[in-house]
Amino acid sequence: MTSPKPRRQWPDWLAGYALLSPALLVMAATLAAPVIALFVLSFWSQTGFDIDRSFTLANYWKLIEPSSEPMVWMGIPFPFAYPVAAILMLKSLVMSLVATVVVIAMAYPMAYFLAFRVTRHKALWIILLTIPFWTSYLLRVFAWKIVLGYNGAINTGLKSLGIIEAPLEFLLYNPIAVMITLAHAWIAFTVLPIYVSLEKIDRSLLEAATDLGDSRWQRFWRVTLPLSAPGTIAAALLVFIPTVGDYVTPTLVGGPGGTMIGTLMQELFLRQDNAPLGAALAIVMMAIIAGIVALFLWAVGYSKMRERSR
Amino acid sequence: MLGKPSALFIYAIAFMIFLYGPVMLMPVFSLNDSTFATFPLKGFTTRHYASMLANTSMILSLKNSLVVGVIVSVTATAIGLPAAIALTRYRLPGGGPVLSAMMLPLVIPSIVIAVALLVIVLRFLHMNLSLWTVGAGHILLCIPFSMTVLMSRLEGFDKSLEEASRDLGENAWMTFVRVTLPLAAPGVISSLLLCFIISFDEFVVAFFLTGTENTLPVYLFSQLRFPNKLPGTLALGSAILLGSAILVVAADLLRKLGVQSAKPGDL
Amino acid sequence: MAKADSIISISGVTKRFGPVTAVDDISFDISRGEFFSLLGSSGCGKTTLLRMLAGFEQPTEGEIFIDSEPMAGVPANHRPTNMVFQSYAIFPHLNVGENIGYGLRNAAISKDEAGKRVSDALELVKLSGYGGRAAHQLSGGQRQRVALARALVCRPKVLLLDEPLGALDKNLREEMQIELRALQRTVGITFVFVTHDQEEALTLSDRIAVMSKGRVLQIDAPEALYENPNCREVAEFIGTMNVFSGRIAASAKGATTIDARALGKLQARGTSRKGDYAFLAVRPEKLKLMTKKPAASMNAIAGVVSAISYRGDRHHFLVTAEGHDRPISVSQQNDSDTKSTPMNVGAKVWITWPATTGRVLSH
Numbered sequence: 001m002t003s004p005k006p007r008r009q010w011p012d013w014l015a016g017y018a019l020l021s022p023a024l025l026v027m028a029a030t031l032a033a034p035v036i037a038l039f040v041l042s043f044w045s046q047t048g049f050d051i052d053r054s055f056t057l058a059n060y061w062k063l064i065e066p067s068s069e070p071m072v073w074m075g076i077p078f079p080f081a082y083p084v085a086a087i088l089m090l091k092s093l094v095m096s097l098v099a100t101v102v103v104i105a106m107a108y109p110m111a112y113f114l115a116f117r118v119t120r121h122k123a124l125w126i127i128l129l130t131i132p133f134w135t136s137y138l139l140r141v142f143a144w145k146i147v148l149g150y151n152g153a154i155n156t157g158l159k160s161l162g163i164i165e166a167p168l169e170f171l172l173y174n175p176i177a178v179m180i181t182l183a184h185a186w187i188a189f190t191v192l193p194i195y196v197s198l199e200k201i202d203r204s205l206l207e208a209a210t211d212l213g214d215s216r217w218q219r220f221w222r223v224t225l226p227l228s229a230p231g232t233i234a235a236a237l238l239v240f241i242p243t244v245g246d247y248v249t250p251t252l253v254g255g256p257g258g259t260m261i262g263t264l265m266q267e268l269f270l271r272q273d274n275a276p277l278g279a280a281l282a283i284v285m286m287a288i289i290a291g292i293v294a295l296f297l298w299a300v301g302y303s304k305m306r307e308r309s310r
Numbered sequence: 311m312l313g314k315p316s317a318l319f320i321y322a323i324a325f326m327i328f329l330y331g332p333v334m335l336m337p338v339f340s341l342n343d344s345t346f347a348t349f350p351l352k353g354f355t356t357r358h359y360a361s362m363l364a365n366t367s368m369i370l371s372l373k374n375s376l377v378v379g380v381i382v383s384v385t386a387t388a389i390g391l392p393a394a395i396a397l398t399r400y401r402l403p404g405g406g407p408v409l410s411a412m413m414l415p416l417v418i419p420s421i422v423i424a425v426a427l428l429v430i431v432l433r434f435l436h437m438n439l440s441l442w443t444v445g446a447g448h449i450l451l452c453i454p455f456s457m458t459v460l461m462s463r464l465e466g467f468d469k470s471l472e473e474a475s476r477d478l479g480e481n482a483w484m485t486f487v488r489v490t491l492p493l494a495a496p497g498v499i500s501s502l503l504l505c506f507i508i509s510f511d512e513f514v515v516a517f518f519l520t521g522t523e524n525t526l527p528v529y530l531f532s533q534l535r536f537p538n539k540l541p542g543t544l545a546l547g548s549a550i551l552l553g554s555a556i557l558v559v560a561a562d563l564l565r566k567l568g569v570q571s572a573k574p575g576d577l
Numbered sequence: 578m579a580k581a582d583s584i585i586s587i588s589g590v591t592k593r594f595g596p597v598t599a600v601d602d603i604s605f606d607i608s609r610g611e612f613f614s615l616l617g618s619s620g621c622g623k624t625t626l627l628r629m630l631a632g633f634e635q636p637t638e639g640e641i642f643i644d645s646e647p648m649a650g651v652p653a654n655h656r657p658t659n660m661v662f663q664s665y666a667i668f669p670h671l672n673v674g675e676n677i678g679y680g681l682r683n684a685a686i687s688k689d690e691a692g693k694r695v696s697d698a699l700e701l702v703k704l705s706g707y708g709g710r711a712a713h714q715l716s717g718g719q720r721q722r723v724a725l726a727r728a729l730v731c732r733p734k735v736l737l738l739d740e741p742l743g744a745l746d747k748n749l750r751e752e753m754q755i756e757l758r759a760l761q762r763t764v765g766i767t768f769v770f771v772t773h774d775q776e777e778a779l780t781l782s783d784r785i786a787v788m789s790k791g792r793v794l795q796i797d798a799p800e801a802l803y804e805n806p807n808c809r810e811v812a813e814f815i816g817t818m819n820v821f822s823g824r825i826a827a828s829a830k831g832a833t834t835i836d837a838r839a840l841g842k843l844q845a846r847g848t849s850r851k852g853d854y855a856f857l858a859v860r861p862e863k864l865k866l867m868t869k870k871p872a873a874s875m876n877a878i879a880g881v882v883s884a885i886s887y888r889g890d891r892h893h894f895l896v897t898a899e900g901h902d903r904p905i906s907v908s909q910q911n912d913s914d915t916k917s918t919p920m921n922v923g924a925k926v927w928i929t930w931p932a933t934t935g936r937v938l939s940h
Contacts, residue, residue, distance in 0.1 A: 013401070019392035019400075023453065026449060027450070030446050030450040034423075034427045037426065041433060109322075109325075110322055113318045114322075117316065117319065125322075130562065131555050134504065135333070136527065136551065137512075139547045139551060142547065143336055144332055145534075147331075151346055152348075153348075184329070242418075245419025246419070248513060252534065279429060468664050473631075473633055474662055475679070476652070476654045477653050478654075478728075479684070480680075
């Protein structure tokens with residue numbers, strides 16, 4: 001051993017934050033600053049090719065400006081002067097919600113199978129579920145265009161089998177196609193988190209439930225489902241939040257009827273060159289999503305649920 | 311699994327078919343001797359792949375994607391590793407909120423990230439869009455993944471191994487070199503591979519933030535609108551799917567090397 | 578401040594983690610070549626204190642001297658201490674020889690010398706020829722020996738051991754206790770040993786510090802600790818102890834009488850102020866069971882046998898006495914050749930002991 005050399009040691013928190021600083025700087029530069037810029041821009045206005053930097057709430061007002069002649073969509077009146085934003089917002093939320101419910105309903109049994117039934121080749125099952133997770137989102141969405149298209153796999157397949165005469169036109173370019181595609185594209189994100197939350201459940205708890213007289217279904221409802229709920233809810237949010245603003249899916253398989261809020265945002269930024277309005281739309285969308293998520297988590301008592309199943 | 315297969319097993323098989331079926335059509339049609347992606351299949355050909363390789367703008371965007379992917383994965387891992395060490399090895403006030411903040415890109419729709427970056431680059435910094443702006447966006451998207459992989463690796467081995475090294479006379483840097491880095495190596499490599507895949511496959515941010523040069527997904531997207539380019543697109547798509555699958559499997563195998571991590575499915 | 582023969586001097590050391598005080602104003606010295614144990618239940622601060630000696634934690638207040646050098650600001654890698662970790666912390670990516678030689682890289686010695694030291698260390702812990710083994714091929718006992726060799730090879734002035742036997746099963750643990758004690762005598766290095774196992778501490782140590790809630794209750798040799806605990810908590814932590822409470826009726830010249838109310842007047846060693854509330858502590862093996870009331874010079878309590886358990890070498894009785902809420906433990910050696918216990922559950926008995934075997938404790 002060398003003889004003791006007293007030296008000034010960095011306190012733990014300072015050394016820790018020094019190590020964190022590159023990551024925090026990158027987060028500040030690529031997330032915090034841009035979101036602040038987006039927020040600031042939403043209070044400016046577009047005048048021709050220039051930006052008018054005087055503060056205005058006009059963009060937000062445009063999104064909610066009432067009109068005496070409501071536009072009716074799906075039987076719902078939208079009393080706005082610029083109803084397309086509100087309509088697409090609602091439509092996006094509903095479509096994402098449906099896709100999320102479908103995703104969870106489909107992924108949960110798969111995760112359950114993986115956690116409780118698979119004994120051999122578990123690693124193989126997991127890697128097979130992992131690969132789609134990491135392969136091109138664009139291509140996974142595009143695949144459905146090949147499946148559902150006018151000259152797609154289903155139509156030409158059914159035709160060559162003699163089941164149908166003419167191609168079915170209702171398959172592609174509608175909200176249903178968007179929801180199926182969204183469900184397929186995001187399902188790989190949910191199986192693994194749900195699987196992890198099921199795998200963590202102490203098997204002796206299940207044995208205890210059986211020992212205390214529960215049938216398999218009772219045991220599932222009373223033990224397995226509540227304990228896996230936090231992971232399942234987290235997985236659902238990981239699907240719902242990003243899909244609301246999805247741009248790829250409505251563009252490729254949505255057609256005119258399947259457009260979503262992301263489509264409008266892209267138009268405002270890249271085509272109509274009204275970035276301030278687009279910024280306001282993005283801010284409002286994030287606020288609405290955050291509000292819905294917070295309300296949902298509060299309603300199901302998520303924080304308590306997590307404490308309990310720890 | 312003896313005797314009659316259980317309902318859940320049948321469900322699992324059906325699930326896998328749903329998961330892989332649509333995507334597998336792409337390689338099938340890409341090898342079909344036809345300009346349309348239609349049944350019945352005509353005959354086997356590799357000519358779509360040959361024409362794809364002869365396409366210079368495709369090759370150029372492939373090169374762009376490779377360059378961006380490598381820079382992004384190295385940068386995201388290089389800033390993720392010290393951050394992961396800080397969050398797993400130091401008593402940090404505010405460590406929890408910091409980690410949550412780093413996971414934010416997971417739950418922000420990528421179009422919002424894209425337009426926010428677009429706004430700051432064009433309207434505030436008055437810079438031109440380029441592959442650099444794409445790379446900046448991709449690094450942000452990679453941080454949560456890089457952090458998750460690295461932190462689960464660092465949590466997978468005993469903190470007292472590093473203390474033992476300090477105790478045996480090594481300073482902080484040499485402890486990192488002799489203990490932390492070799493033990494974290496599988497995590498570092500899988501972080502590199504996964505960040506590369508994320509960047510290589512990412513479309514929305516690249517679409518909004520690229521200048522005159524295309525990345526491969528942006529190029530691919532531009533081709534999707536032209537039905538007559540479909541076979542070449544299918545060939546390209548199939549090649550990308552195969553490449554990603556190989557990288558994912560490699561990342562998974564590497565992650566399992568060395569000290570076994572007890573946590574499954576935490577890629 | 579530090580005495581000449583002390584290798585470690587702890588002076589007014591306090592460690593706080595936020596609102597929690599893990600170590601609360603501790604001061605004591607450890608002598609050169611001593612086998613010193615820190616004993617206490619989990620959360621008593623013993624591991625925190627050990628980690629402050631190692632340099633993994635810095636005291637919030639107070640000072641630590643090792644070999645008369647102040648340790649404030651000296652990082653773990655510059656301290657003349659080495660540690661055997663509770664988990665052993667064997668580097669999984671290095672083999673046994675590389676693990677043991679890990680700390681020699683920074684010692685100014687030649688490669689040959691380092692190799693010789695590693696093989697000497699392997700021999701010392703009876704693992705000669707294991708140098709090329711991979712870490713994961715070792716059994717629990719072998720990992721413990723590697724951890725020991727790795728720390729000793731650096732020739733520390735103090736070896737710190739954090740519950741190193743806790744992960745071993747009972748038989749192996751007892752074997753390792755004997756080896757550890759022998760090893761310490763061979764190398765002559767000061768050992769500071771953290772444990773929650775009082776038997777282990779009594780077997781191994783020259784001196785033991787009993788800790789509770791971040792404070793040191795008593796520091797003494799094992800025998801003194803067992804026979805003369807300085808407070809009720811130490812008395813009850815080490816072995817089994819019967820404790821009777823009452824007010825001091827009389828106290829003079831190291832002999833005290835306690836008025837234990839319903840139990841009558843009891844006599845014990847020790848001095849206390851008349852009228853104070855105090856405890857009388859007496860070990861189960863000092864008590865005798867009798868069927869008749871004993872002589873007046875002896876302490877005596879009447880009771881009823883409520884449970885008997887056979888422990889091979891002895892019988893263990895629980896006796897309930899009117900006016901005492903806890904059953905009294907009595908241990909009797911099986912030293913006669915016949916089954917000689919006339920006592921059955923329910924039998925009325927007298928518990929008796931001489932005044933000199935009990936001790937008065939003021940708290």
